[in-house]
Amino acid sequence: MxxxxxxxxxxxxxxxxxxxxxxxxxxxxxxxxxxxxxxxxxxxxxxxxxxxxxxxxxxRSANAVERRESWRALWRPSSWAWVALSVFVCTGYSALIHTFAQGANIDLTPTNQVFAQIVADHPIVVVAFAVLIAPAYEELLFRRVLFGRLWAAGRPWLGLALSSLAFAWVHEPPGLGATQGWGMVLLWSVYAAMGASFAWIYRRTGSLWTAYLAHAGNNLIACLALLAGP
Structure with missing residues (x-):
């Protein structure tokens, strides 16, 4: 890190x-x-x-055997079910946290809100980047390298916790985000839950592709929400 x-x-x-x-x-x-x-x-x-x-x-670069096994694992029906479940759980938890914040009168403005105007001006380019490219390098770093090294060392739960916290802090840097106080803590919980979900299905399916697809699905929903916003 x-x-x-x-x-x-x-x-x-x-x-x-x-x-x-x-x-x-x-x-x-x-x-x-x-x-x-x-x-x-x-x-x-x-x-x-x-x-x-x-x-x-x-x-933690993958060798040819690992890449082949990862691609093969992706096409199991159970892998696609885990991807769908991950997207459902992450979006549901995010909606729950936003509802709670509204009821508690807590400002919950994510840092990625600055992308709203950029998405509106260049929707195809930005959505393609956010959905197809960004999840790829984030999964390589947070799941393949950070989580994967501790998983290989026999400490998957420690890897899940640390990689999820790092994932949250990178998306909402402490003291630098658009929201402070309890709002930032709640946003950290949302991103940490996403990171934990992606790490879990990576370990459960044995394919980084499933984590990538779940991540891409979440980013697609977030971009569509920005496009639909005021």
Whole structure:
């Protein structure tokens, strides 16, 4: 996790420096304008993706036999049932938490709410990225590497807990999210539940593809909710 964070920070700084250099060449003062929201989001997502791929390659890359068995496990009917159950449980729990927050008058604005305007302006590109690409590198990092290494070491429950907490904190960084206090705690519980669900079906089915599909399904529902919002 420390390695991935170090890579993420270094790549982000390098990308922003490169953007500032290009702006300078164009005669624009970067300090006055600053990166636009889409540019900032793009830098963050690309840096996260590259970090996840590097950590996966050096820490827990799959061999040909593992890839073949994972693909074979995906096509069991029970695997698809676990994917559907995971999407149902995660969306149901998220709805329950949002209902509770509304009743308790707790602000529950997720950080990904900043994507609402971007999704509205570029729905096809953003939804394709959020549904097809982002779940891939997040599953490689959080489930294959973080959870998988502790699973292989005989401590799957510890791996499930730690990878789920890391998954929650990355999506709602402590002190940096759009919501603070109890609202942030509730959002952490939502993301941690998602991470635990994805880790569970990965272990239960033996295929990372099932975790990826469950993750993609949840992201699709979230994007559709943003599109349908005010």
């Amino acid at each position: 420390l390695l991935s964070l170090a890579l993420l920070g270094g790549l982000s700084v390098a990308a922003i420096a490169a953007w500032a250099f290009v702006q300078g060449v164009r005669g624009v003062a970067p300090a006055q304008t600053g990166p636009s929201l889409p540019t900032t989001v793009a830098i963050s997502l690309v840096a996260t993706a590259i970090s996840a791929l590097i950590v996966y390659y050096f820490r």
